Amino acid sequence: MSNPLNKLMPAVLEHAGIWQGTYRHIDSQGQTLDFHRSQVECVFPVEGPVVYIQRNQFTWDDGRVFNVAFDGIIKDDKIYWDTDTFKGFGWVASPNIFLLELERKDEPGAWFYESIVMGADKKHRARTWHWFKDGVCFKRTLCDEHLLINT
Template identity: 85%
Template sequence: MTNTLKQLMPDVLEHEGVWRGTYRHINPQGETLDFHHSQVECVFPASGPVVYIQRNQFTWDDGRVFNVAFDGMIKNDKIYWDTETFKGYGWVASPNIFLLELERKDEPGAWFYESIVMGADKKHRARTWHWFKDGVCFKRTLCDEHLVISSPEGNHK
């Protein structure tokens, strides 16, 4: 973790560790489009230009598995990502709320806005994504997660 991230947004460091939960994608009528289980690992490196690493594993009841990892760097006082599927940035809105604005590269014209809300116990969090295309919300993603492994080094304390 760099001093810059610790100074810039210390509350985001509370997300360090391995989180398990579920993702549910719903349409505007509230009907489920997709449901899967997740394991999300958030790492804040002690040094270097990368200040955030996220490793995701998604699993479906039919046996499908999808793994992806991506890095974030500080740019304009925010964490910035530019991956194969999305680009954008995130910032701390309040001590328990982290916001992201991301453009989907794999779905031209689509954006999503994500809020990650940390529970008071720092062991549960809820995430909501609002997907927009041509100015219209066409999908939402609801995530409920719980912390299963906190930072082994306790870097964020």
């Protein structure tokens, strides 16, 4: 058996593995609101309705650690998520760009649009999130990651 993404959007499978990096949240004036380290694991199961699993661990210099995991399914030829904190979908825009449009459930009225750009070496990626509320961009998230373990 194979994951349906093999046919629907094979480029997204290049994200399989464990990625390490940093997240920097900045306000609309470019001031840092938050900075933390990340470890993101992307898994693509070959059986069942779940086609994508992501497990995140975020760590801060003050010792805080936050772990979260979420699953994605196929809906309308996109990967669809519906978690406690967000819902929305993602699709491949080009062989090296994966786009997401997500509504924040934990922040009423807020949306973010994420682009994940894979480097040519397939071992580095850059992610940017543009956060909107009431039609205005109020925050951005900048992520730089490298592939630690390819699975």
